[in-house]
Amino acid sequence: MTTNAESPHPAPGAAVDLVSVRKIYEGRAVLAGASLTVERGETMVILGPSGTGKSVLLRHINGLTKPDSGQVYVCGRDIVPLSEEELVEVRLRVSMLFQGGALFDSMTVFDNVAFPMREHTEMTPKEIKDRVAEKLALVGLPGTQKKMPAELSGGMRKRVALARSIALDPEIILFDEPTTGLDPINSEKINELIDDLNERIKATFVVVTHDIVSARTIADRIAFLHGGTFEFVGTFAEATRSTHPVLSDFFRSHTMPAGAAAAPSETAPLAVSAARPLAKGEPA
């Protein structure tokens, strides 16, 4: 759902509501009035080529970056005017999975996952121990508590980071390129994990990616960021049928094998669905 001038803000019941967000870096408008509404409980995938400001947009949702103008409503509250201290409350409800995981490499896996609990709750060591074990099991890494991040593979690190980001049962989770830098098998594992997690913990997911396979597996809806604004918002199936020139180009170049991309066929945008499992929510 794209926002228009008449709809009220914040949109009622929306988890995240971005209204005309503008951000200028070194004279270039990375975000030029981007507006987007994310409903509670849905998985919104923000898609777009690299370097189009997807990650910058994501950082606006938990206040890591402030817009030059526009409003960012999180759970109905505009977080733009809030100070770092006032943002604490927001950030306890909105967690973020960073691109490289951003695990504290001086700490063990256990200490990493326990970190938010120690910082923000009065939990006893026993409760923390149980909760860490529970979260690690949830991401498929039970028994890795004593390992250091350096001993883990890239995919495992991301999963530990995911366990850390769900440590305090957030309402909204932001994913910054969850599959970037992973091999296809690990990417698929992460995608399945995100999809599975979405069903289990009933949180709102906002996922930034340029990985179309990832988008088709996990997305309830897709928002295509181009030129600093959202040029398309809809389901994956709608996106594949879109006539938007850049979006259809993007799909073609990312879903076709290199050789086939040169010779477009009538079914090009949908060619991918024949070879891969159906997109989430897409009818068989």
Add this chain to the structure above:
Amino acid sequence: MHRPSETTVFYRNLRWLRFVDTFGRRGAGVLDYLGGIAEMTVQAVAAAFRKPLYAQEILHQMDESGVKSLGITNVTALFTGMVLALQTAYSLAAFGGKLFIGRVVSLSLVRELGPVLTALMVGGRVGAGITAELGSMTVTEQVDALRAMAVNPVKRLVTPRLIGVFFMLPILTALADLLGILGGLLIAVTELSISASFYFNSIWNQLRISDIASGLGKSFFFAMEIALIGCYNGLNVRGGAASVGTATTQTVVAASISILVSDFFLTKLFLAL
């Protein structure tokens, strides 16, 4: 009389304007840097008085910056004391310099060389370490992760390091003073045939509490400079691994210079008190 042409005057003015422009930009850069450090200092000090205390982290930092620096600072002090004794005996031989060895060694160490050399060594070891650690945390988004988890990075990262260095550097300095004096004693006894009791007596008669206080007093300031420059440079790394290296080098240079420059003004200040 020949008058310069209008073109000549124009270019002369242009050069002058360029100079002012460059100078102004540099100045603005320096002011930005100092302002940033000042702002971080206020936040870090204010955070030290708010919960949570991060006691464990502070102890860890004391170990890192204090206990693990003992080797380098002690060796430096010991050999400086030994060299001082040799040089004093040599250069003051004509005036019967041997008799003054205890005084010269102890005074120069306690007032000047102990605090400054220790601070330079710690600045190189600990300051660079802090910048490298915080710098790599910054470029791998660990500092952003702290903020995203609603934890203040200044309180979590800067304050414990500041407290750690602030309390450990004076202790390292006191030990360095002691070892330097012992180094001087070693040379006095073995090379210059002065008795240990004479050496200590001459120190005891000469050295005043104010000498020791001014030396140790300085080291508190040096500690702040090392920790704050190290943390600030680390947290402000932009880019990748190469920037971390540059920032680390910059910390060693900036910390050394600020120690040596502030030493002069602190000496003036303590002499005036």
